[in-house]
Amino acid sequence: MVNFRITVLNLLLTSCLSHLAANAQQTLSLSNYTYSPTQTAVGTLRATGPVSRLSLRGPNAGLFTLNKSNQLAISPKAAKTATPWYDLIVEGQTASGSVRDTFRIVKDEFIRNQVVAHRGAWKQAKTSENSITALQNAIRLGCMGSEFDVHMSADSVLFVNHDATIQGLAIEKTPSLELAKIKLSNGEPLPTLEAYLTEGMKQNRTRLILEIKTSTMGKERSMALTERVLQTVNRLKAQAWVDYIAFDYDVCKKVKALNPDARVAYLYGDKSPEQLAADNLFGLDYHFSVLKKNEDWIADAQKRHLTVNVWTVNDRETLTWFLERHADFITTNEPELLLSLLAN
Template sequence: MKKTLLHLISFAFMAYYGAVVTMAQSTLSLTNYTYSPTQLVIGTIQSKEPMTRFTLRGPNAALFGVNKANQLSIKSGATKSPEFWYDLIIEGQNATGIQRDTFRLVRDQFIRNQVIAHRGAWKQSGTTENSLTSLNNAVKLGCMGSEFDVHMSSDSIMFIHHDPTVEGIDIEKTPAADLAKLKLSNGEPLPTLESYLREGMKQNRTRLILEIKTSKLGRSMELTERVVAMVHHLKAQAWVDYIAFDYDVCKKVKALNPVAKVAYLNGDKSPEQLEADHLTGFDYHFSVLKKNEAWLQDAKQRHLTTNAWTVNDRSMLQSFLDQHIDYITTNEPELLLELVSK
C-alpha cells in the first residue's frame, strides 16, 4: 500500500512538472521585468517569431502601454500602488495565430550592494544553509542576493541543496517522494525549487542567485530546461539570476531565455569569450582572479558583471571592494555588509 502511494505521488509530481515544461515554451519575453517611479519604460517585448502587433490584456492592462517600438511602459500613477507587482497578459499576433503569456512586473526596490550570501545567511545565525530561513535571513540583512543550489531527483523534481547527497542519500538517484521526507538540521523539509522561489518572491529587495548544479548522470540539459521552465511558470524572471559551472548549461539558459542574466563559475573562460557567447559576466573563485588580475578591468570594459567566490577573509573582502568588483559571494554577509557601509 505504501509503495503504491509513493508511486502515485511520484507520478503526480512528474505529471505536474511535465506540464510546467510544456507551458514554459512561450515565444514571448521581455528585456526587463521591473519598474519604478523614475523608470516608467520597463523593457521591450520580444518574440522568437515575427509578430505584427502586441496587445495588452487582463485586469491590469489599462495600467500599461506599448508603443510602436514594442516598448512596454507603466503609467505613473500605477507605480504608487502599495502592491509591489502586477501581472500582465501580453498577446502577440501574426499570420499563424496568437501567442499569449503572462508576466509579473515588479516594483524595483532591489538592493544595490556587493553582497551575495552564499547558500543564504546561515553561519552567524546558526541555521541551515540553503534553507528558507537562510534565504529570509539574507533578505533581512539587506543582501543584494542570496545564492542557492539546484539538483534534480530521479523522477525529475528539483530540490535545493549544495551537495549531491543528503544524509548519504543521492539526490539524483532518489525519487521526490523519498526526498520530501528528509529534514534539514533546522527542522525544515528539504526545499524544492518551487517552494524556494515562492518564498523569495514574497519580497522585492534581494535577488535569487540560482546555481544549476552539474549532473553526474548526464542530465544537466534536462535540469536546465526544467529550471528555466519553473522560473517562467512562477513568473519569477524579475528575481532570478543564473550561475553554473557547466559552460554548456550557461549557454543553454541563454538559448531558452536570451535576456536572462547568466554568469559562469568555472574560471576557465576569458572575458572576451564570455562576451562572444553573450553571457552576462563571470563569477569566479578568488584564486582565479588573483592569477588573472587584468580580467576585472577587461570585464568592466566589456560591460560584463564581475563576482568573486567564496570570500570570507576581511582583508580579501576589502581588497576586492577596493578593486570595485560588482559582487562578492561570501559565507560572512554580515562582515561584508559592515565593510560596504563604511
C-alpha cells in the same frame, strides 16, 4: 482502400503534428521585467514564431502602454504607487488563433550593494544552509542576493541543496517522494525550487542567485535540468528575481539560448572576459584565487560591461582586497562581516 485510409490518416497526423510544432514555437518573452518611478520603460516584448499584433489584456492592461516597437512601459502614476508588482497579460495573434502569456512586472527596489549570501545567511545564525530560513535571513540582513543550488530528482522534481547527495541519498537517483521526507538540521524539509522561489518572490529587495548544478550523470541530464529550471522560473513568473550561475559553460549558453535576456554568469574560471562578452553572458563569477592571479580581468570585464563576482570570500583581508578593486559582487559565508565593512 485500406492503403488510401492509411495515407489519409498519415497526412492528418502529419498536419496535426506540424500545427502543434508551430504553436510550440509561438512563445512570448520580455527583455526586462522591472520598472521604477524614474524608469517607467519596462522592456521589449518579443514573439518567437509567427506571432503578430501584440496587445495587452487583463485588469492591469490600462496601467501599461505598448508602442509600435513593442516597447512596454508603465504609467507614471502606477509606477509611483506602493504596489510591488503587477501581473500583465499579453496576447498575440497567429494564423491559427492566438497565444497569450502573463508577465509579472516588478517594482525595482532591489538592493545595489555587493553582498551575495552564499547558500543564504546561515553560518552566524546557526541554521541550515540553502534553507528557507537562510534565505529569509539574507533578505532581512539586506543582502543584494541569496545564492542557492539546484539539482533534479530521479523523477524530475527540482530540489535546493549544495551537494549531489544528502543524508546518504544521491538526489539525481532518488524519487521526489523520498527526498520530500528529508529534514534539514533546522527541522525544515528539503526545499523544492518552487518553494524557494515562492518564498523569495514575497519581496522585491534581494535577488535570487540560482546555481544550476552540473549533473553527475552526464551532459544530457545537465541540459534537461537547465530546461526544467527555466520552465519553473517562467511558470512562477519569477524572471525579475532570478540570476543564473553555472560551472558548465554549455549550461550557461543553454540558458541564453532559452532566454537571451537572462542574466547568466560563469563560475569555473577558465574563460577570459573577452570570451564571456562574445557569448553575451552577464558576467564572470570566479573563485577569488583566479581573480587574484588574473587581477587585470576585473577591469577588463567591467570595460566589456560584464559584472565581476567573486566566491567564496570569508576573511576580512580578502574581502577588503576585492572591495578596493571594485568587484561588483562578493559571495560570502559571512554576509554580516561584509555588510559591516561596507558600512564603514
